[in-house]
Amino acid sequence: MGEKLKTKELILTVATEVFHNKGYTGARMQEIADLAQVNKAALHYYFNSKQQLFEVILLNSFKNLFISFENLAVKKLPILDKIDFLIDEYSAFVRKKIQIIKFILSEVDKNLPLIQTNIKMISLENSFIDRMYNEFDREMKLGNIKMINPRHLLTNIISMCIFPFIAKPVIMEINKFSTDEINAFLDEREKYIKQFVHNALKI
Amino acid sequence: MGEKLKTKELILTVATEVFHNKGYTGARMQEIADLAQVNKAALHYYFNSKQQLFEVILLNSFKNLFISFENLAVKKLPILDKIDFLIDEYSAFVRKKIQIIKFILSEVDKNLPLIQTNIKMISLENSFIDRMYNEFDREMKLGNIKMINPRHLLTNIISMCIFPFIAKPVIMEINKFSTDEINAFLDEREKYIKQFVHNALKI
DNA sequence: GTCTATAGGAAGATAGAC
DNA sequence: GTCTATCTTCCTATAGAC
Numbered sequence: 001m002g003e004k005l006k007t008k009e010l011i012l013t014v015a016t017e018v019f020h021n022k023g024y025t026g027a028r029m030q031e032i033a034d035l036a037q038v039n040k041a042a043l044h045y046y047f048n049s050k051q052q053l054f055e056v057i058l059l060n061s062f063k064n065l066f067i068s069f070e071n072l073a074v075k076k077l078p079i080l081d082k083i084d085f086l087i088d089e090y091s092a093f094v095r096k097k098i099q100i101i102k103f104i105l106s107e108v109d110k111n112l113p114l115i116q117t118n119i120k121m122i123s124l125e126n127s128f129i130d131r132m133y134n135e136f137d138r139e140m141k142l143g144n145i146k147m148i149n150p151r152h153l154l155t156n157i158i159s160m161c162i163f164p165f166i167a168k169p170v171i172m173e174i175n176k177f178s179t180d181e182i183n184a185f186l187d188e189r190e191k192y193i194k195q196f197v198h199n200a201l202k203i
Numbered sequence: 204m205g206e207k208l209k210t211k212e213l214i215l216t217v218a219t220e221v222f223h224n225k226g227y228t229g230a231r232m233q234e235i236a237d238l239a240q241v242n243k244a245a246l247h248y249y250f251n252s253k254q255q256l257f258e259v260i261l262l263n264s265f266k267n268l269f270i271s272f273e274n275l276a277v278k279k280l281p282i283l284d285k286i287d288f289l290i291d292e293y294s295a296f297v298r299k300k301i302q303i304i305k306f307i308l309s310e311v312d313k314n315l316p317l318i319q320t321n322i323k324m325i326s327l328e329n330s331f332i333d334r335m336y337n338e339f340d341r342e343m344k345l346g347n348i349k350m351i352n353p354r355h356l357l358t359n360i361i362s363m364c365i366f367p368f369i370a371k372p373v374i375m376e377i378n379k380f381s382t383d384e385i386n387a388f389l390d391e392r393e394k395y396i397k398q399f400v401h402n403a404l405k406i
Numbered sequence: 407g408t409c410t411a412t413a414g415g416a417a418g419a420t421a422g423a424c
Numbered sequence: 425g426t427c428t429a430t431c432t433t434c435c436t437a438t439a440g441a442c
Contacts, residue, residue, distance in 0.1 A: 233435075244437085
């Protein structure tokens with residue numbers, strides 16, 4: 001039984017890799033079987049169909065992304081320092097999980113009902129997001145930062161942290177960057193995002 | 204001869220639609236033929252292979268996106284008003300071209316050499332982007348707005364305008380928005396992006 | 407230039423031996 | 425539980441008639 005669980009998890013691991021890299025329509029059951037060093041029949045034995053295997057992986061990926069997000073350490077810091085900390089955490093997160101983020105963004109549209117019916121399993125009571133909104137609200141009312149809709153503030157920060165990594169090759173072409181230059185540009189972004197957000201929020 | 208050109212362009216039009224919606228691996232030559240009301244053989248007669256048809260469409264799409272970007276009206280306005288104008292233009296642009304933007308972002312990675320060898324055909328001398336950078340520089344030196352690396356400033360603005368539309372369903376789930384709520388949220392974003400950028404740049 | 411017919415192969419899925 | 429062999433369907437591409 002130990003061995004059996006191992007096989008199923010091995011398939012899931014390599015299938016995750018393949019789906020993340022190729023997307024649903026680009027993924028091939030044969031490639032997954034080869035990488036897992038099992039036969040195609042084993043894939044169907046454990047997961048019934050490509051669609052069902054994919055759904056397991058999409059939901060896992062979505063949950064992982066959510067949980068990573070939720071588990072961002074929330075140190076007790078002055079609000080602007082905390083925002084700096086968040087920008088560092090988001091940026092590190094994006095660098096590490098860029099492939100999953102791209103996968104989710106490209107597949108989520110066609111599978112929204114699936115995600116919506118399964119999302120409730122993820123506890124979202126008093127979530128990290130809600131706590132951030134509350135904290136933004138409190139600090140604004142205390143007069144520590146400028147007034148701004150907290151949801152748009154967080155959306156702005158996340159957009160600035162994630163989008164350039166998704167659009168890396170396009171930004172590269174627009175700016176006529178070499179490979180070294182685009183990488184240096186992405187590396188220095190945290191500094192400029194922090195500066196930008198500070199300027200936007202400081203009273 | 205008139206009719207022949209028409210057929211080729213008809214195929215190109217419907218193929219563009221299909222590739223934009225399904226991506227390369229999801230697109231089917233049969234579907235393109237059906238929508239164009241021609242036979243599959245006609246597709247190969249005009250474009251030789253799926254790959255070559257795709258490459259024509261990817262390059263066209265990339266050029267169109269570039270050109271739309273370049274052709275943004277550059278009215279003579281005070282810098283902060285001009286930035287407001289740009290945010291409006293970018294947002295309208297994203298709303299109209301979201302499908303192309305997603306297509307480019309998902310396909311550009313695997314086809315970077317193709318794009319790089321063909322990008323030179325697009326004139327980029329004294330481009331819109333470069334003129335914006337120069338204008339940002341000038342206004343900063345004049346003391347009209349705060350100092351910030353112009354490339355990061357433009358990247359910040361574009362990220363805030365585009366990313367929420369790409370991540371629409373994810374933002375919807377994170378915020379527990381209904382369909383109406385997420386649409387209202389996206390509609391009101393321009394206002395908050397402008398406010399945010401103003402706060403970040405005003406001396 | 408456009409069609410029918412079909413080649414040739416790859417894909418997902420299943421039956422049945424072990 | 426894992427395999428080989430095979431089915432069926434689908435896909436890209438081509439040959440050849442008109």
